[in-house]
Amino acid sequence: MSLAAEAPLVVRSRPGVLALLAGVLLVGLTLSVMVGTVPVGPGQMLRALAGTGAAEDPAVAIVREIRLPRAVLAGLVGACLALAGLGFQAISRNPLADPSVLGVSSGASFGVVVAMLIGLAGSSGHPALVTLFAFGGAVLAAVVVYAVARLDGRLPVTTLLLSGVIIGLFFNSCVMLVTALLASNELQAVVFWLMGNLAPVGAGPLTILGLTLTAGALTLVRQAVRMNVLALGEEQALQLGVEAERVKRVVFVAASLLTGASVAAAGSIGFVGLIIPHAARLLLGPDNRTLVPATGLLGAAFLVLADLVARRVAAPMEIPVGVITAFCGAPLFVYLLRTRRGGEPL
Amino acid sequence: MSLVELQDVTFRYRTGPGVQDITFPIEAGEFLGIVGPNSAGKSTLLRLLSKVVVPARGRILVAGQDLAATSRLHLARLVAVVPQEFQAAFPFRVAEVVLMGRFPHAAGGPWAGPRDQAVARAALEATDLAALAGRRLDELSGGERQLVSIARALAQEAPILLLDEPTAHLDLRHQVAVLDVLLAHHRRVRGVTILISHDLNLAAEHCDRILLLARGRIQALGRPEEVITPGLLEAAYGCPVAVAADPLSGRPRVQGLLGRRESSAVTS
Numbered sequence: 001m002s003l004a005a006e007a008p009l010v011v012r013s014r015p016g017v018l019a020l021l022a023g024v025l026l027v028g029l030t031l032s033v034m035v036g037t038v039p040v041g042p043g044q045m046l047r048a049l050a051g052t053g054a055a056e057d058p059a060v061a062i063v064r065e066i067r068l069p070r071a072v073l074a075g076l077v078g079a080c081l082a083l084a085g086l087g088f089q090a091i092s093r094n095p096l097a098d099p100s101v102l103g104v105s106s107g108a109s110f111g112v113v114v115a116m117l118i119g120l121a122g123s124s125g126h127p128a129l130v131t132l133f134a135f136g137g138a139v140l141a142a143v144v145v146y147a148v149a150r151l152d153g154r155l156p157v158t159t160l161l162l163s164g165v166i167i168g169l170f171f172n173s174c175v176m177l178v179t180a181l182l183a184s185n186e187l188q189a190v191v192f193w194l195m196g197n198l199a200p201v202g203a204g205p206l207t208i209l210g211l212t213l214t215a216g217a218l219t220l221v222r223q224a225v226r227m228n229v230l231a232l233g234e235e236q237a238l239q240l241g242v243e244a245e246r247v248k249r250v251v252f253v254a255a256s257l258l259t260g261a262s263v264a265a266a267g268s269i270g271f272v273g274l275i276i277p278h279a280a281r282l283l284l285g286p287d288n289r290t291l292v293p294a295t296g297l298l299g300a301a302f303l304v305l306a307d308l309v310a311r312r313v314a315a316p317m318e319i320p321v322g323v324i325t326a327f328c329g330a331p332l333f334v335y336l337l338r339t340r341r342g343g344e345p346l
Numbered sequence: 347m348s349l350v351e352l353q354d355v356t357f358r359y360r361t362g363p364g365v366q367d368i369t370f371p372i373e374a375g376e377f378l379g380i381v382g383p384n385s386a387g388k389s390t391l392l393r394l395l396s397k398v399v400v401p402a403r404g405r406i407l408v409a410g411q412d413l414a415a416t417s418r419l420h421l422a423r424l425v426a427v428v429p430q431e432f433q434a435a436f437p438f439r440v441a442e443v444v445l446m447g448r449f450p451h452a453a454g455g456p457w458a459g460p461r462d463q464a465v466a467r468a469a470l471e472a473t474d475l476a477a478l479a480g481r482r483l484d485e486l487s488g489g490e491r492q493l494v495s496i497a498r499a500l501a502q503e504a505p506i507l508l509l510d511e512p513t514a515h516l517d518l519r520h521q522v523a524v525l526d527v528l529l530a531h532h533r534r535v536r537g538v539t540i541l542i543s544h545d546l547n548l549a550a551e552h553c554d555r556i557l558l559l560a561r562g563r564i565q566a567l568g569r570p571e572e573v574i575t576p577g578l579l580e581a582a583y584g585c586p587v588a589v590a591a592d593p594l595s596g597r598p599r600v601q602g603l604l605g606r607r608e609s610s611a612v613t614s
Contacts, residue, residue: 009441009463009470009479093435225456229446231435239396239429240502241422241450286436289456 014290017283021297025075028304032071033063035308037316040067069200073265074307074321075300076209077198078272080262082299083216085273086280086291087255088142090227091248092155095278096336098329099138099259100270101161103168107141108134108263109194110171113178116190127205127264131212135260141171142256196269196322198307205265212261217296219254223247224288231286269303269322271329276302278332347410349374349538350395350506355404357394365390365562368404374505375536377529379553379570381546383583387562388542389430392508395540396427408506422450426502428509432495434483440494441479444469447501469500473527489520496527505537511544525552546600550574551592558582574598 033048034040040048040059047053048063055061081099088097088104099105115133120126148163149155179190192199220227226247229237237244262269276299277291283298284290303321306328310321348371358364365387372378380388393399394406397413406413408424416424426447434443447469448462458466470476473493478486483494492512499507509528513521529552532539543549549556550570558566558573560582566573579587579600586603 009466010439010445010458095436225449228438228442229449231438232432232443232446233429233435235393235398236427236429236432238398238418239422239425239427240446241417241419243418281436285442286434286438287442 010287014284014294018290018293018297021294021301025297025301025304028301028308029071029075032074032304032308033067035312036062036067038062066200069202069206070198070307071304072206073201073209074198074304076206076213077262077266077269078276078299078301078303078306079296080209080213080216080258080299081269081272082276082280082295082302083213083220083273083292084255084258084262086277086288086295087216087220087251087258088273089277090230090288091251091255092146092160093231093233094155094157094160095281096157096161096274096333098271098274099255100168100268101274101333102142102145102164103166103171104138104142104145104256104259105263105268105270106168106171106175108138108260109268110141110174110178111135111137111260112193112264113175113182113190116186117178117181127201127208130205131208131261131264133260134264135257137171138256138260138263139253141167142252193267195320196267196325198266198303198321201265209261209265212257213296216254216258216261217292219250220288220292223251223254224292227251227288228286267322269325271325271333272299272303274336275325275329275332278336348372348407349376349409350540351407352394353405353407355394355401355406357390357399357401359390363387363562365394365559368564370557370564370567372538372540374538377532377539377552377554378541379549379556380540380542380559381544381549381556381573382559382565386559386582388559389510390562391559392427392510392540392542395506395508396425397421419450422502422504424504425506425508426499426504428492428495428499428507428512430510430514432491437482437484439479440475440481440483440486440497441466441470443483443494444475444479444497444501447498450502465503466497466501469497472500472531473497474523487520489516489523492516492520492524493527496524500531505535507531507535507537507539509540510542512541513543513545513548521548546574546579547592550597550599551595571598574600 033045038059040063044057044059045063048060053060085098088099088102089095111133112130115130120129145163145167149160151159182190226242229240229242230244230247234244277295280291280294280298284294306324307321310319310324313319350372352368352370355368356366363385380391382388394401397418400414444466445458445462448458448466452458452462470479473496475493475497478490483491486494496512512524516524528539541553553570555568556570556573557564558578565582566578574589576587576589588601588603590599592599
């Protein structure tokens with residue numbers, strides 16, 4: 001009953017699958033740039049990427065000013081949200097955890113509207129400050145959710161979900177309260193942003209988002225093996241030499257930061273952090289060492305394509321992209337909730 | 347030098363009982379059984395020895411090193427634990443779980459090296475799990491999962507192995523399989539194996555020494571025939587028992603007596 005001596009027990013990584021996901025992302029970005037009210041040809045797209053011809057060809061200008069920034073924003077936000085979901089799932093050892101389900105997105109939204117209220121957002125503010133406020137709101141909400149859900153050092157799925165829903169509702173009310181206090185000329189922008197809005201945000205916010213994604217993804221890559229061991233339970237992780245509390249803290253901060261940055265840039269877009277890690281796990285298994293890059297790529301591709309659908313499905317009207325993600329995510333959530341096994345610490 | 351030594355160890359949970367004034371050494375090569383009634387402090391002892399909790403008073407020495415000054419990672423190379431319940435939150439495969447046992451050795455890099463692979467493969471073969479290496483943990487039976495848990499602990503290559511009721515809830519075939527694996531491992535490594543069991547007969551049959559624990563204190567520590575006696579067991583468990591010699595091994599066998607106020611030692 002012996003295995004072939006050379007064959008490794010576990011396939012190290014799946015460069016093929018990762019390349020495939022990168023290809024899907026590239027196709028998504030290309031489609032997102034070419035498809036729209038004004039169709040864009042490959043030549044125009046390449047000219048736009050090369051930075052020439054914007055003056056004579058309006059289509060090239062559209063790509064450079066609108067479509068490409070929007071596609072990049074969607075990709076960055078999708079990757080951030082998916083990785084945040086993966087992080088929250090690893091530390092709560094629960095595949096149902098997600099920034100929107102846990103109420104963390106609502107907390108981040110609260111942080112953003114507070115920044116708006118005190119005049120830090122918009123043209124006069126700095127995107128880094130808004131991100132910082134969103135991060136603060138995300139951490140606040142997540143800390144409260146975990147504190148409420150914790151029973152005897154455990155995080156049972158029922159209390160975690162309930163406390164996430166309640167804290168989320170609470171922070172949504174806080175958002176409404178602050179929104180009501182905002183000047184009416186700011187109101188429309190806030191409402192669109194709250195619905196989840198991938199309108200181009202400018203180079204500054206994109207840079208902040210990109211830096212946060214890089215830092216968050218690298219943190220998760222560094223913690224990936226420990227996140228794997230954590231799946232055996234905290235006591236087992238300690239007995240295998242993993243400082244469980246420290247890993248949870250680090251991943252918690254990274255996931256909150258990723259949530260905050262994406263909410264600051266694009267408002268509240270739900271369920272991405274639920275759908276994508278689940279799909280990536282189906283493709284590649286639960287090993288976080290491959291799951292982290294796969295989740296990032298798949299999350300980016302998913303939101304780019306979801307945004308394309310949101311723009312085109314009722315054209316010329318545009319529906320919020322959060323509607324598309326929720327239509328995909330809610331049924332999956334129900335499925336995961338109904339199919340969990342009896343004794344599993346979901 | 348003792349491989350494991352507890353010196354006057356006291357620990358108390360915020361809400362419940364713990365253990366008090368525990369002092370005893372364990373020599374290399376010893377197979378120690380820990381028995382005692384529910385909430386006697388058996389699992390607490392394992393959690394103290396694996397530094398999941400730290401003593402309020404006293405010290406624990408493992409291979410001559412004070413646990414308080416030993417890093418978790420280093421300790422995981424000395425002490426491996428098989429918990430009462432073993433499951434993963436996500437659908438990991440058997441080989442992946444067993445390779446997690448290499449974490450304390452491979453902490454430098456994210457991927458297991460050839461030696462880690464070899465050790466994990468040996469652990470899978472020692473537990474007769476090679477054919478299940480690619481299966482998902484959540485698809486296995488309770489007995490198979492317990493063997494995976496043991497394989498993961500063996501992959502840690504620690505001289506000290508702690509087991510918390512490894513045969514509870516297992517059918518006879520898997521009980522035998524688990525014990526076979528443990529005894530073979532113990533003979534090979536000659537380290538320390540500590541086995542918590544509610545099955546007094548199993549402990550009496552296989553352990554070199556038995557520690558009887560009740561209400562957080564040591565009631566007795568000695569060879570099975572010194573500890574598995576009606577007097578000590580009745581005091582610890584509060585119920586009448588009969589003890590006889592096993593016809594095959596000569597080791598003591600216990601039976602709880604129903605409907606009797608008084609105990610008797612029966613010899614067969």
